[in-house]
Amino acid sequence: MSEPAPNESLTCPVTALRPAKSPLALAMRRFRRNRLAMAGLALLVIVVSASLAGAFWNQVAASRGLPEPYRTPLPGIHPQAPGLAHPFGTDPLGRDMLARTLIGGCISLGVGLSAAVVSILIGTFWGITAGYIGRGTDTVMMRIVDVLYGLPYILLVILLLVLFAEQTTWLRMVVLFMAIGGVSWLTMARVVRGQVLALKEAEFVQAARALGSGSARIIVKEMLPNLTGTILVCATLTVPLAILQESFLSFLGLGVPPPLASWGTLASDAIDALNPVRVYWWLLAMPCTMLGATLLGLNFVGDGLRDAFDPRSR
Amino acid sequence: MAAYILRRLLYFIPTLLAIYTVAFLLMHAAPGSPFVQEKGLPPEVLEARKAEFYLDRPILEQYVLYVRDLVTLRGHSSIRYPNRNVIHDILAPAFPVSLSLGICALGLAVVVGTAAGVISAARPRSPADYLCMTGAMIGISQPSFVIASLLLALFALVLRWLPVGGWGSPSQMVLPAAALAALPAAYIARLVRTGMLEVLSADFIRTARAKGLAERRVLLDHALRNAWLPVLGYLGPATAAIFTGSFVVEKIFAIPGVGTHFVDSALHRDHPLILATVLLYASLLVVFNLAVDLGYVWLDPRIRYE
Numbered sequence: 001m002s003e004p005a006p007n008e009s010l011t012c013p014v015t016a017l018r019p020a021k022s023p024l025a026l027a028m029r030r031f032r033r034n035r036l037a038m039a040g041l042a043l044l045v046i047v048v049s050a051s052l053a054g055a056f057w058n059q060v061a062a063s064r065g066l067p068e069p070y071r072t073p074l075p076g077i078h079p080q081a082p083g084l085a086h087p088f089g090t091d092p093l094g095r096d097m098l099a100r101t102l103i104g105g106c107i108s109l110g111v112g113l114s115a116a117v118v119s120i121l122i123g124t125f126w127g128i129t130a131g132y133i134g135r136g137t138d139t140v141m142m143r144i145v146d147v148l149y150g151l152p153y154i155l156l157v158i159l160l161l162v163l164f165a166e167q168t169t170w171l172r173m174v175v176l177f178m179a180i181g182g183v184s185w186l187t188m189a190r191v192v193r194g195q196v197l198a199l200k201e202a203e204f205v206q207a208a209r210a211l212g213s214g215s216a217r218i219i220v221k222e223m224l225p226n227l228t229g230t231i232l233v234c235a236t237l238t239v240p241l242a243i244l245q246e247s248f249l250s251f252l253g254l255g256v257p258p259p260l261a262s263w264g265t266l267a268s269d270a271i272d273a274l275n276p277v278r279v280y281w282w283l284l285a286m287p288c289t290m291l292g293a294t295l296l297g298l299n300f301v302g303d304g305l306r307d308a309f310d311p312r313s314r
Numbered sequence: 315m316a317a318y319i320l321r322r323l324l325y326f327i328p329t330l331l332a333i334y335t336v337a338f339l340l341m342h343a344a345p346g347s348p349f350v351q352e353k354g355l356p357p358e359v360l361e362a363r364k365a366e367f368y369l370d371r372p373i374l375e376q377y378v379l380y381v382r383d384l385v386t387l388r389g390h391s392s393i394r395y396p397n398r399n400v401i402h403d404i405l406a407p408a409f410p411v412s413l414s415l416g417i418c419a420l421g422l423a424v425v426v427g428t429a430a431g432v433i434s435a436a437r438p439r440s441p442a443d444y445l446c447m448t449g450a451m452i453g454i455s456q457p458s459f460v461i462a463s464l465l466l467a468l469f470a471l472v473l474r475w476l477p478v479g480g481w482g483s484p485s486q487m488v489l490p491a492a493a494l495a496a497l498p499a500a501y502i503a504r505l506v507r508t509g510m511l512e513v514l515s516a517d518f519i520r521t522a523r524a525k526g527l528a529e530r531r532v533l534l535d536h537a538l539r540n541a542w543l544p545v546l547g548y549l550g551p552a553t554a555a556i557f558t559g560s561f562v563v564e565k566i567f568a569i570p571g572v573g574t575h576f577v578d579s580a581l582h583r584d585h586p587l588i589l590a591t592v593l594l595y596a597s598l599l600v601v602f603n604l605a606v607d608l609g610y611v612w613l614d615p616r617i618r619y620e
Contacts, residue, residue: 147329149550154558155576155592156336162580163344240454244497247457251562252577264457271463271566288460295455 027229030308037304043297047290051109054102069099071259079273082282089282092273100261101286107262108243108291111180112298115242116235118181123188124231128219130189131196142193149186154245157183161254169257176256180245184238188231195230199223229309236302240295247291263291315611322604326597333596334589338377341585348393348583367393367585380589390586394579400590405572409594411481412564412571416557418487419494423552427499428542431506435541436533438511446503453500459562462493466566479568490567494559498552502545509541516540539613546609553602557595 021029031037058068078094080086088097130141157179164175199205199222208222247264249255255265270283349355349363361370367390368376383390389401398404430446437443453461466489470478477486513519514537522532561573572591579587 147332154554155595156333156340158561158577159337159340159580159588159592162577163340165581166345244457248459248559248562251457251459251565254577267457267460271459274463274467284460284463288456291457292452292455296451299451299454 024225024228027305027308031304034304034307036300037308040297040300040304043293044301047105047294047297048109051102051105054099055106058099058103069096070103070261071095079280079283088286089280091269091283092280097282097286100266101263101290104261104263104266104287105290105294107256107260108246108264109294111177111246111262112239112243112294114177115181115184116238119185119188119238120231120235121185123185123234124192124227126185126189127192127194128196128223128227131193132200132215132219132223134197134200138193142190145186145189154183158249158252158254161249165254169260172257176246176249176254180242180249183245184242188234188238191230191234192227195227196223199226229305233302233306233309236298236305240298240302243291243295263287267291319604319608322607326600329600330593330596334381334593335377337589337592338380341583341588342373344583348585366391380586383586384590384593389590392579392584392587394582394584394587400587404575404587405590405594408570408572408575411569412557412560412573413598415487415490415494415560415564415569415571416553418491419556419560420498420549420553422491423495423498423502423556424545424549426495427502428506428538428545430499430503431541432510432533432538434503434507435510435514435537436529443507447507450500450503453496454504456496458493458497458559459566461496462490462563462566465489465493479566481569481571486567490560490563490569493563493566494556497559498548498555501548501552505544505548506538506541509544510537513537513540543610543614546606546613549606549609550603553606554599557598 054070058070062068073094074090074096076094078090079092080090082089082097086096086098088101091097091100126141126145130138160175160179161172164172167175205218205222208218213221243263246255246262247267250262250264251268251271255268256262258265266287267284270280270287273280273283348367348369349360355363364370368379371379380390382388384401387401389399392398392400392404395404430450434443434446466478469476469489476489477483480486510533519532519537522536523529527536560571561576563569564571564573572594575587576591576595578584579591
């Protein structure tokens, strides 16, 4: 060893310090170390990319003027068991089940995603407003949530869908998406409001207020970053519930109108085709496997996110 | 406490009225008429039929007349099934069926879910834990009609242990109740497991063990009572899920309950029957929600309602 350069003793302690990690980065690191959550994420990536690929496949066919595989009956005797030509088999009308399962994935995931978006937009806004303003506003807004929570809302959804049953495909889809989104924001509003109540008393928020920050700045700069985890977890766990709700409505004949399909309508059609003489297992197994994989993946990711953002909850 | 219950009971009125109003408005906004299927009726007969269902009156009057018929329990004849009163002939025989199925399913979900959660939490990461949690994952990841159909195929068609459907004997109740209970049981198992794991690391549990209590008593008397509170919060939504889920399960197992009437009456624009069914389900759910809130007091003496 050589004599240390005079300035090295000065720089050394500085370089030894790692750059401070934000809570978000720390949470993401904890998430990456959670094997079950990462497996769930991988499962989701596979399902989502396959569904998008299926939609792309149909688009390409349509743009070349070819029949779209999800709605076009094939010649020959159907249903066919899975084989080389049709890896997921065909349905009784002779449509390729792979194409239908993937298109179904786009619809089911779309329902889940729209419910998550609605819950993030309305639920977060509602929760922050009630929690931040407090007093009378809080009481009134949370009473409304309580009443809606206690309402057998699904009854009204069913009624709404039945009454729009004869309308155009487009309108029915909008009603379906809105109806499922409409139930999903209540839990989010409750959870966010609880969190805001706690944050309002936190020292860093008091400090920001003492420094003269306005309400908008406190909400956006101080509170939202601390709400990210809660919102993310709640939204992730909203998606599987919305997908299940869509499948429930599908079974009642209120799902997406044919020839479109969702995993719910596919499974429900498969159950109609179920009989003890000939078992067309692939009609049920294919959509249900995809559905199961998605719901498991979402639940694992949701649990993983919760553990990552709130290590005490473990 | 009595004042609290009384206030909650009074609170039922606006809630039920709100539901009734929305249902009524939806019904009237809907395209299509209840009499589409009775084609070729002479105009006088059609007028008479409309008058029978108050459809010739102003909308506000219809609204009041239907409320009156339902609240006084006088009922009204159904449009789809002429000469059958919606309350006395249609819902009264069907309601006990749906109610007993729903209560059985709820009981099953609570018992199985709690047991699975306690077993998992007693020995985390043991084979029993993994088995219970895998079961819970399956319950969460499939829609109830798929579970119902698979149970039916396995136990009724392949093994032939239980009847395929129908209603009347206890053995006919097993499969539908199990199918309805699957999802709530899975949620309860996960809630109880998380709650138990959290409680088991608390100081009072260490004290209980230190004073030599049997592990069984520590788990069931001390830990479970605290871990069960989140489950109570979930019971409201669970009840709603079970009673509306019965629309599907009643259809699969051919059970003569209320669920089948709900969707059919809406499809056929059977106004008296829709309104009666909606109000019946709504009242059932608000009563259950109140029962759940009272359950908190019983389970957690720290909670008081003024």
